[in-house]
Amino acid sequence: MDDYLFPPLTKQHVLNCAFAIWYPIFRRVTIKSEIIPIPADFLDYLHQDGVFLPLDSNGMPQPSYETPKDEYDTESESESENENNNDNEWGKIPDFPEFQETIAAKIDSLGGSVFPKLNWSSPKDACWMALGQTMQCKTAADIFLLLKSSDFIAHDLTCPFEACVAEIVEGHEDISKKSADSYDLILRKWYELHPSMEFRCFVKDGVLVGICQRDYLNHYPFLVSSRLTLESAITNFFKNEINGKFLNASYVFDVYMNKNNQRVWLLDFNPFSIITDSLLFEWNEILQHEGTEGMGLRVVLSNGETGLQHQPMYATNRIPKDAIDLSDGKTLAEFAQKMVEEMALAQASPPQ
Numbered sequence: 147m148d149d150y151l152f153p154p155l156t157k158q159h160v161l162n163c164a165f166a167i168w169y170p171i172f173r174r175v176t177i178k179s180e181i182i183p184i185p186a187d188f189l190d191y192l193h194q195d196g197v198f199l200p201l202d203s204n205g206m207p208q209p210s211y212e213t214p215k216d217e218y219d220t221e222s223e224s225e226s227e228n229e230n231n232n233d234n235e236w237g238k239i240p241d242f243p244e245f246q247e248t249i250a251a252k253i254d255s256l257g258g259s260v261f262p263k264l265n266w267s268s269p270k271d272a273c274w275m276a277l278g279q280t281m282q283c284k285t286a287a288d289i290f291l292l293l294k295s296s297d298f299i300a301h302d303l304t305c306p307f308e309a310c311v312a313e314i315v316e317g318h319e320d321i322s323k324k325s326a327d328s329y330d331l332i333l334r335k336w337y338e339l340h341p342s343m344e345f346r347c348f349v350k351d352g353v354l355v356g357i358c359q360r361d362y363l364n365h366y367p368f369l370v371s372s373r374l375t376l377e378s379a380i381t382n383f384f385k386n387e388i389n390g391k392f393l394n395a396s397y398v399f400d401v402y403m404n405k406n407n408q409r410v411w412l413l414d415f416n417p418f419s420i421i422t423d424s425l426l427f428e429w430n431e432i433l434q435h436e437g438t439e440g441m442g443l444r445v446v447l448s449n450g451e452t453g454l455q456h457q458p459m460y461a462t463n464r465i466p467k468d469a470i471d472l473s474d475g476k477t478l479a480e481f482a483q484k485m486v487e488e489m490a491l492a493q494a495s496p497p498q
């Protein structure tokens with residue numbers, strides 16, 4: 147770890163990886179998306195503890211959602227009734243009617259289901275919380291549950307510049323400790339992406355140094371046999387569509403390749419930094435690589451190579467901190483049960 151010598155990561159490098167910055171430049175080669183500025187009250191709500199979902203468009207709690215009062219309050223019924231009559235019948239449940247309406251309209255315009263993100267991250271660590279355990283969202287409530295349950299989203303909100311070099315200007319605080327000035331909710335048109343066709347690409351000083359499987363835990367035999375064809379398609383995509391257009395000289399980008407026509411699509415950009423997972427490479431290999439010839443496409447060559455078979459991703463992120471905030475003993479037991487079921491399911495069904 148200590149050997150690693152990364153070029154200094156600045157706040158600007160991280161900002162350049164924010165969706166709203168790169169999307170206008172690469173709109174033609176990426177998935178259709180909508181960018182919705184997050185209003186201040188919703189940002190406050192995201193910062194608060196607990197997973198209380200806002201009311202639906204009719205002012206009612208979301209379907210199958212138990213209000214904090216119904217489920218957890220220990221007050222006597224009469225006390226509760228008094229309080230309920232006072233103001234907000236649903237106690238702590240927040241309400242963002244305009245924001246929710248905008249989201250619903252954008253979901254419609256993207257075909258009815260979307261993949262949500264904030265400036266940098268998606269709440270992929272929380273998808274086990276969602277109905278159907280998927281990131282596919284059809285309503286604002288689906289999105290809010292994922293955002294509120296995710297550690298990755300909490301990181302975007304609280305310390306996105308954590309890995310940046312300290313920039314202390316006299317009289318100003320160290321900006322590496324700051325959060326972003328503004329946040330966007332990103333809605334991307336939903337596609338059933340096959341994990342075997344996702345790849346991560348490492349670019350150092352404008353050179354495509356390495357490409358590897360994004361799903362680094364599983365062996366896909368066809369990737370081994372078609373490695374050179376895939377590598378050539380991704381390299382061409384880099385040369386024609388990415389190189390020289392992204393704002394940082396060194397960066398990491400993710401792509402998806404359509405299996406049928408081998409068309410490559412850009413998925414995301416990440417900082418060239420230890421905070422980005424190097425997957426099948428060691429960061430040292432990438433950092434020490436010299437010359438203009440890259441290391442090519444690296445895939446998992448056999449099941450034995452990983453020593454693991456059909457692993458669920460983000461297994462270690464499956465108890466988000468808000469689950470604990472939300473819980474009494476009973477709820478945690480329910481979460482634990484759900485987790486056990488999901489792990490069993492993931493082990494039993496290999497990826498197609």
Ligand SMILES: Nc1ncnc2c1ncn2[C@@H]1O[C@H](COP(=O)(O)OP(=O)(O)OP(=O)(O)O)[C@@H](O)[C@H]1O
Pocket residue numbers: 177260261263266267268269270298334335336337338339341344360400413414416
């Ligand atoms: N539009 C989409 N429809 C369906 N699934 C998607 C879509 N976009 C991304 N995904 C899936 O979600 C995963 C994470 O997406 P993305 O890279 O945008 O999120 P992220 O949180 O920035 O991830 P990372 O930090 O690993 O880069 C992708 O690997 C892909 O499997």
